[in-house]
Amino acid sequence: MNRPDSDIGVYEYLCKWLEHHKKSIQYSTRQSYESMIGGRIKRYFEKKNISIGSITPRQINDFYKTIWDDNCVANTIIRYHGVLRNAFQHAFRTEMIESNPFDKIDRPRKNKFRGSFYSVDELQTLLRLTKDDPMYIVILLSAMYGLRQSEALGVRWSRIDFDNNQVLIDTKIIEKRENKKRFAVPVEEMKTKSSRRTLPLIPVIAEALKEQKEKQSSESINIIFLHIMNSHHII
Secondary structure, three states: OOOHHHHOEHHHHHHHHHHHHHHHOOHHHHHHHHHHHHHHHHHHHHHHOOEOOOOOHHHHHHHHHHHHHOOOOHHHHHHHHHHHHHHHHHHHHOOOOOOOHHHHOOOOOOOOOOOOOOOHHHHHHHHHHOOOOOOHHHHHHHHHHOOOHHHHHOOEHHHEEOOOOEEEEOOEEEEEEEOOEEEEEEEOOOOOHHHOEEEEOOHHHHHHHHHHHHHOOOOOOOEOOHHHHHHHOOO
């Protein structure tokens, strides 16, 4: 059965799909989708004039091959597969297409993560060499608590309880782009529910935070590092 809506091109449809769903997607995730859709997906599908109703598993695999050919890892293809499959699933549910062609594609196996860690000596050297750096506390928080960079950057004065020696991690910093400029923006929307957590304020962290508080000229500054990031474009 011919469906008029299925004649829309893959790139054009992905743009409409993202616009429709952007309010339900975290800002950082939306930025990633915009980059994928406006970059590799646009370059490949626009010049081939492939519609969502005509795309075949072979064309999908050919697209994935271009990613492999750029020496990308399997996880990169998995991310593209996830975005495309979700978008086409919406087209299927709304009866724009008769089936989801991405269901016929074998997803690559995920790369095994092999983490590397600093030794005690390496960590001590890092902290010693960065002691006078404006981002020293970010490094210290990340090292001592295992925080993500976005979490360490989002620590607030109002979430630090010096009396009870604890700190609440409930804010992250994301990078926002506007008019070709980049800004650091605080967001109270953590990646998972367990990401919002209270940690003990160990002495070395408490001392470093108190020193930082004395250096800051304004008591009204809540996000400790925001003024530094927006002036130096840290992230």
